[in-house]
Each structure stands twice: as structure tokens, then as C-alpha cells.
Amino acid sequence: xxxxxxxxxxxxxxxxxxxxxxxxxxxxxxxxxxxxxxxxxxxxxxxxxxxxxxxxxxxxxxxxxxxxxxxxxxxxxxxx
Amino acid sequence: xxxxxxxxxxxxxxxxxxxxxxxxxxxxxxxxxxxxxxxxxxxxxxxxxxxxxxxxxxxxxxxxxxxxxxxxxxxxxxxxxxxxxxxxxxxxxxxxxxxxxxxxxxxxxxxxxxxxxxxxxxxxxxxxxxxxxxxxxxxx
Numbered sequence: 268x269x270x271x272x273x274x275x276x277x278x279x280x281x282x283x284x285x286x287x288x289x290x291x292x293x294x295x296x297x298x299x300x301x302x303x304x305x306x307x308x309x310x311x312x313x314x315x316x317x318x319x320x321x322x323x324x325x326x327x328x329x330x331x332x333x334x335x336x337x338x339x340x341x342x343x344x345x346x347x
Numbered sequence: 348x349x350x351x352x353x354x355x356x357x358x359x360x361x362x363x364x365x366x367x368x369x370x371x372x373x374x375x376x377x378x379x380x381x382x383x384x385x386x387x388x389x390x391x392x393x394x395x396x397x398x399x400x401x402x403x404x405x406x407x408x409x410x411x412x413x414x415x416x417x418x419x420x421x422x423x424x425x426x427x428x429x430x431x432x433x434x435x436x437x438x439x440x441x442x443x444x445x446x447x448x449x450x451x452x453x454x455x456x457x458x459x460x461x462x463x464x465x466x467x468x469x470x471x472x473x474x475x476x477x478x479x480x481x482x483x484x485x486x487x
Contacts (some may be wrong), residue, residue, distance in 0.1 A: 333449050336405075337442075344412050
């Protein structure tokens with residue numbers, strides 16, 4: 268089990284990533300390619316809320332959340 | 348009071364007109380007071396969290412990247428020019444800083460995240476004038 272502070276932080280950042288990705292998708296009007304990322308984020312958030320996550324999994328989840336948080340910026344930089 | 352060649356002359360305003368003026372002024376004051384009250388009333392807005400400030404810094408870098416890419420697509424700046432390459436390099440550096448800021452914040456290290464965020468803002472401040480110039484120029 269992960270500690271409550273890490274769980275709370277992961278949930279908060281997963282929420283931010285979900286909002287960011289959702290807004291990004293709406294702006295691009297291209298939902299299909301990013302839908303899996305969004306679904307995974309929601310599933311991760313649910314698992315953290317259920318307390319069903321080991322520290323190793325939490326690290327992997329943090330990486331996924333980080334990638335999703337960076338996704339809109341990575342796409343903009345890829346245009347350069 | 349009216350000023351004439353022969354000196355100041357007092358003009359008596361009829362009582363009805365004075366009443367009307369007071370009435371209008373009263374309504375105006377009430378409207379202004381209500382507007383101020385409504386404007387100062389607490390709005391149903393979400394308070395800003397630290398993560399929101401990193402998001403704001405990330406949005407600045409996204410805007411910078413899109414501005415430069417749009418300008419290059421429109422032919423305002425050549426992708427082979429030194430100016431373009433310099434700006435691109437700065438934007439890539441800033442995007443790495445955003446990644447480091449998020450990673451530090453995810454690790455629970457807000458102090459480090461804040462240092463990266465400040466660095467992003469500083470770097471953006473350096474490239475902003477050049478981006479603003481590019482954005483002003485008409486397409487070629």
C-alpha cells in the first residue's frame with residue numbers, strides 16, 4: 268500500500284491530467300487517438316482511491332500521469 | 348451661479364428640478380452601490396493550487412511553441428534561420444523544465460518544482476519579445 272500523502276498527490280495530478288487531456292482533445296476535436304490515455308488515467312485514479320496500489324505501481328502510475336501532463340506540450344513542441 | 352461681464356450672478360434652480368436631480372443622483376448611487384456589492388461578493392471560483400501554477404507555466408510554453416510553429420507555417424520566419432533555431436532551442440529547453448517541474452512536484456518536492464517554474468518564467472520572458480515581433484509580422 269502507498270502512503271496517503273502520495274496517494275492524495277497522485278489523485279490530484281491525475282485529475283489535472285484528466286482535465287488537461289480532456290480540454291486538449293476538445294480543442295483539437297480529435298478524440299479517438301487520446302481516448303485510451305484518458306481511460307487509463309481514470310482507471311489509475313480509481314485504483315488509487317480504492318487503495319489497491321503498491322509503491323512500485325505508484326511509481327509507474329506517476330510516470331503515466333507525468334506523460335499525460337506533458338502530452339499537450341509535447342505535441343506543440345513536435346510542430347517545431 | 349452664472350458669470351457675466353458684470354460679475355457673478357446667482358441663478359435660482361426651481362425646487363422641482365432640484366428634486367428630480369436628487370432623485371436621479373439617489374438612483375445612480377444605489378446602482379453604483381449594488382454593482383460594487385455584487386462585484387465584491389465571493390464568486391464560486393476554485394482557489395488556485397500550486398499545481399495550477401505549473402499548468403499556467405506549461406501553457407505559456409505551449410503558446411510559445413504554437414506561435415513559432417504558426418509563424419513558420421505561414422512563412423513569417425524560415426525554419427532554417429538562426430532566429431528560428433534559437434527560439435526552438437529555448438522552447439525545447441523550457442519544455443524540459445516543465446517536465447522537471449512536474450516530476451519534482453510528483454515526488455512531493457515543491458521547492459524544486461518552484462525553482463523549475465521560476466526558470467520557465469524567466470526563459471519565457473527572454474523569448475517573448477522575439478515571439479511578439481514574429482506574431483506581428485505579416486506572412487510572406
